Amino acid sequence: MPAADRVYNFSSGPAVLPVPVLEQVQRDLVALPGVGMSVMEISHRSSTFEAILGQAEADIRRLAGVPDGYRILFLQGGASLQFSMVPMNLLTDGATADYINTGSWAEKAVKEARRVGNVHVTGLPEGAPFDRIPTDAECEYTPGAAYVHMTSNNTIEGSQWHRLPVVGDAPLVSDASSDIFSGPIDISRYGLIYAGAQKNLGPSGVVLAIIREDLLARSNKSLHTMLNYAVQAENSSMYNTPPAFGVYVLGLVMQWLLELGGLPAIAAVNERKAGKLYTELDRTGYWRPTAQADSRSLMNVTFRLSSEDLEKAFVKESTAAGFDGLKGHRSVGGMRASIYNAFPESGVDALIDFMRDFERRNG
Numbered sequence: 001m002p003a004a005d006r007v008y009n010f011s012s013g014p015a016v017l018p019v020p021v022l023e024q025v026q027r028d029l030v031a032l033p034g035v036g037m038s039v040m041e042i043s044h045r046s047s048t049f050e051a052i053l054g055q056a057e058a059d060i061r062r063l064a065g066v067p068d069g070y071r072i073l074f075l076q077g078g079a080s081l082q083f084s085m086v087p088m089n090l091l092t093d094g095a096t097a098d099y100i101n102t103g104s105w106a107e108k109a110v111k112e113a114r115r116v117g118n119v120h121v122t123g124l125p126e127g128a129p130f131d132r133i134p135t136d137a138e139c140e141y142t143p144g145a146a147y148v149h150m151t152s153n154n155t156i157e158g159s160q161w162h163r164l165p166v167v168g169d170a171p172l173v174s175d176a177s178s179d180i181f182s183g184p185i186d187i188s189r190y191g192l193i194y195a196g197a198q199k200n201l202g203p204s205g206v207v208l209a210i211i212r213e214d215l216l217a218r219s220n221k222s223l224h225t226m227l228n229y230a231v232q233a234e235n236s237s238m239y240n241t242p243p244a245f246g247v248y249v250l251g252l253v254m255q256w257l258l259e260l261g262g263l264p265a266i267a268a269v270n271e272r273k274a275g276k277l278y279t280e281l282d283r284t285g286y287w288r289p290t291a292q293a294d295s296r297s298l299m300n301v302t303f304r305l306s307s308e309d310l311e312k313a314f315v316k317e318s319t320a321a322g323f324d325g326l327k328g329h330r331s332v333g334g335m336r337a338s339i340y341n342a343f344p345e346s347g348v349d350a351l352i353d354f355m356r357d358f359e360r361r362n363g
């Protein structure tokens with residue numbers, strides 16, 4: 001299918017990939033230049049694949065300015081397995097881990113951590129809607145906490161941290177699955193950042209983890225081998241067969257970002273895209289954006305209409321008009337426009353035109 005036939009894909013993940021990346025994958029799919037085999041068919045121990053993985057890592061380091069003293073890991077099991085691996089490796093006996101609860105994915109992280117050890121949940125008041133990021137005053141941390149876990153972007157609820165919580169000395173662990181590399185990031189402020197690849201990084205099946213080296217000492221030798229960060233680091237993400245195709249595509253996405261001008265450049269695009277959409281959502285009062293203004297996500301723009309019937313009509317008509325994936329998550333309803341890095345600005349403009357027309361007809 002030529003690129004011109006692509007619809008506007010607002011899926012929350014797996015999500016839209018950059019067309020130049022897809023085109024390169026297509027060109028090299030049957031035979032990598034000079035190799036005569038596809039990336040899916042070669043040994044992960046081959047020098048070709050080692051170079052692909054090494055280049056992806058080098059490009060991540062360059063793109064995000066990853067300081068020395070941090071290890072880059074390509075893992076499997078989705079971000080969901082990190083909900084388990086984080087406490088298994090970092091929540092040492094008798095210690096407490098603090099979790100800032102800002103949404104459904106944060107809750108899932110809490111659920112797994114509780115299976116491992118002591119967990120203290122903080123952030124929004126109990127029972128408060130997940131429509132904003134808590135203030136520092138609302139967060140209470142355990143002295144000497146093993147780590148503090150946050151979810152940088154709440155994919156389902158459409159809220160995002162636009163500052164970092166002030167957590168003191170505890171290592172900050174961030175689930176950045178839905179906004180990683182959407183803008184500049186100061187890695188040195190974190191102990192660990194992890195992200196499922198399928199939104200801003202590449203295809204599903206790979207998880208990127210960036211971990212401060214000293215934290216590897218916490219991984220207990222009694223842990224299952226594959227679940228041990230230290231083992232994964234010692235083996236440069238190749239203790240077993242890595243998700244080779246995913247790492248390869250992730251590497252191409254990193255190159256695409258670097259060629260675009262890196263994280264400051266993509267941040268400007270993301271701010272412009274989300275800015276246009278929120279401006280439209282605020283324009284007449286017809287639309288009901290769900291996240292509070294200072295907590296709005298630049299990646300997942302969530303909104304409602306005055307009735308569920310209207311929402312159903314919007315989703316149906318937008319799909320017919322070539323906009324895919326605007327239905328909100330089943331747990332919250334409404335609409336969600338996921339506009340990750342690779343989502344084209346022309347799609348935001350087209351959606352706004354469609355919304356104006358819908359409002360004219362149904363207002």
Ligand code: PMP
Nearest residue numbers: 078079080105155175177178196
């Ligand atoms: N965390 C966040 C913030 C997410 O958005 C998602 C997936 N949508 C996950 C975790 C779970 O990721 P995975 O499906 O890779 O396990």
